[in-house]
Amino acid sequence: xxxxxxxxxxxxxxxxxxxxxxxxxxxxxxxxxxxxxxxxxxxxxxxxxxxxxxxxxxxxxxxxxxxxxxxxxxxxxxxxxxxxxxxxxxxxxxxxxxxxxxxxxxxxxxxxxxx
Amino acid sequence: xxxxxxxxxxxxxxxxxxxxxxxxxxxxxxxxxxxxxxxxxxxxxxxxxxxxxxxxxxxxxxxxxxxxxxxxxxxxxxxxxxxxxxxxxxxxxxxxxxxxxxxxxxxxxxxx
Numbered sequence: 001x002x003x004x005x006x007x008x009x010x011x012x013x014x015x016x017x018x019x020x021x022x023x024x025x026x027x028x029x030x031x032x033x034x035x036x037x038x039x040x041x042x043x044x045x046x047x048x049x050x051x052x053x054x055x056x057x058x059x060x061x062x063x064x065x066x067x068x069x070x071x072x073x074x075x076x077x078x079x080x081x082x083x084x085x086x087x088x089x090x091x092x093x094x095x096x097x098x099x100x101x102x103x104x105x106x107x108x109x110x111x112x113x114x115x
Numbered sequence: 116x117x118x119x120x121x122x123x124x125x126x127x128x129x130x131x132x133x134x135x136x137x138x139x140x141x142x143x144x145x146x147x148x149x150x151x152x153x154x155x156x157x158x159x160x161x162x163x164x165x166x167x168x169x170x171x172x173x174x175x176x177x178x179x180x181x182x183x184x185x186x187x188x189x190x191x192x193x194x195x196x197x198x199x200x201x202x203x204x205x206x207x208x209x210x211x212x213x214x215x216x217x218x219x220x221x222x223x224x225x226x227x
Contacts, residue, residue: 009155034215043205044158044218090157102148102173103209103216105157 002027004093006106013081014114021076021109023091033074034092034103035065044090050074061085083115118142119219121206127225134193136222138206140186146209147189148216149173149181151202158205164189196226 007022025031035047048059055067065076074091091106118141128134138147146165150158150173160173162181170181178200180192193200203223207216 004157006157032215036218043220044216046215046217049215092158102160102163103158105150105159107155107157 002093002095002104004091004104004106006091006109008109009107010110010112012112012114015083016080019076019078019081019085019111021089021091021111023074023076023106024072025074025091025093026072027093027095029095032094033065033067034094035059035063035074035076036090036092038088038090040087047076047089081111081113083113085111086113087111119206119208119217121204121219121222123222124220125223127227128196129227130197131195134196134224136191136204136224138189138191138219140208142208142217143186144208144210145186147183148207148209149179149189149191150205150207151175152205152221153202161191196224198226200224201226
């Protein structure tokens with residue numbers, strides 16, 4: 001069965017620090033990959049997505065992610081975080097064989113940015 | 116934001132009582148989903164629907180049932196609520212060919 005693993009449960013950074021959140025998935029076929037963000041008290045919003053093509057994808061608010069097929073990874077990065085980036089971040093995978101577009105989510109990483 | 120409305124947004128109930136959560140969309144999406152969100156578990160799929168009267172189970176479907184009598188509404192029912200079903204429930208609509216989902220605001224359910 002598909003699974004998604006996010007290595008960090010809680011990350012604490014100071015403003016202007018660089019961010020990298022790890023995400024690995026277990027599925028050997030073609031996948032669509034997503035990062036969602038959930039700000040405190042809000043619903044999930046799409047941060048960025050990868051379907052095909054350039055493995056380095058750019059999303060909203062300066063976030064980017066790199067798909068490394070050989071490592072089954074899709075890590076999220078941001079060069080300089082802001083206090084407003086405090087949120088929970090979820091990696092998700094959809095295997096293209098998967099009927100219904102069901103997304104499998106990782107456990108989430110809570111990011112706290114100190115001003 | 117996608118036109119997804121969940122109701123109620125907050126509910127407190129007692130063990131053994133039935134509970135129904137409603138998801139209403141105005142986007143005419145064929146696919147609709149119910150997820151639950153719990154600390155340390157991320158989001159887990161409960162049930163999903165791929166059309167009117169067409170539903171299927173997700174990974175944590177025990178204790179839940181769903182119904183979809185029209186395109187815009189997807190109901191999640193807990194026949195007899197238990198404390199383990201205390202959670203935040205998110206409805207989502209999606210595009211089947213990409214898997215991208217759009218989420219509602221969530222319904223926080225507390226079962227005492």
